[in-house]
Amino acid sequence: MIIAIDGPAAAGKGTLARRIAETFGFHHLDTGLTYRATAKALLDAGLPLDDEAVAEGMALRVDLAGLDRTVLSRHEIGEAASKIAVMPAVRRALVEAQRRFAEKTPGTVLDGRDIGTVVCPGAPVKLYVTASAEVRARRRYEEIVEAGGSADYDAIFEDVKRRDERDMGRTDSPLKPAEDAYLLDTSEMSIEAAFQTAKSIIDAALSRNA
Ligand code: DC
Numbered sequence: 001m002i003i004a005i006d007g008p009a010a011a012g013k014g015t016l017a018r019r020i021a022e023t024f025g026f027h028h029l030d031t032g033l034t035y036r037a038t039a040k041a042l043l044d045a046g047l048p049l050d051d052e053a054v055a056e057g058m059a060l061r062v063d064l065a066g067l068d069r070t071v072l073s074r075h076e077i078g079e080a081a082s083k084i085a086v087m088p089a090v091r092r093a094l095v096e097a098q099r100r101f102a103e104k105t106p107g108t109v110l111d112g113r114d115i116g117t118v119v120c121p122g123a124p125v126k127l128y129v130t131a132s133a134e135v136r137a138r139r140r141y142e143e144i145v146e147a148g149g150s151a152d153y154d155a156i157f158e159d160v161k162r163r164d165e166r167d168m169g170r171t172d173s174p175l176k177p178a179e180d181a182y183l184l185d186t187s188e189m190s191i192e193a194a195f196q197t198a199k200s201i202i203d204a205a206l207s208r209n210a
Helices: 013-024 032-044 052-060 075-084 088-102 115-119 133-146 153-169 191-209
Strands: 002-006 027-030 108-112 125-130 182-185
Touching: 002 013, 002 115, 013 027, 013 108, 013 125, 013 191, 027 032, 027 088, 032 052, 032 075, 032 088, 052 088, 075 153, 088 108, 088 115, 108 115, 115 125, 125 191, 133 153, 182 191
Parallel strands: 002 108, 002 125, 027 108, 125 182
Antiparallel strands: none
């Protein structure tokens, strides 16, 4: 059983994916971390972010078992990741590793931008989780403030819009819902309500497979 979850930055897909994985006892992969780990390896080695062959070499060496979300969530790593995520050779290397992960038993949850369209087009459950840019920026802002940090809403809002443009505008595997994806707009829906909807979709798919 493969559950593919896609959507723009800060739509709540990570929270939803972790909760689904925990509930069903499935393995979870946040595929954004694979792009981030590649970017971090380049930054750490002092290598350029605009050389596709060099970046591909790093992507081929990413260890999916060693992805540290806390370290990789840094803003500058996200910026670097979005630059190398446009490179077809990098995407090919990481998609290959993601597909191998997706085969784990008893099931997997992968979240990202192109899971339902490119990585696992045959996944029996595809969710496209979205929310308006304003709502996503507001959630990110509140997350930072609640964690005791300081944040600037307008700067976050601009950042969310810039990342949407990059994710949706690239030629290789742009962010878009798969034709058979279930659309979950969380603008006016709590993550809890989104989870309950997702759970009933997955329960139905599991009983079809049984
Ligand atoms: O979701 P995130 O911020 O961790 O993603 C980091 C970068 O990787 C972001 O620019 C989008 C890109 N990405 C991608 O192109 N395809 C994926 N499946 C996941 C992330």
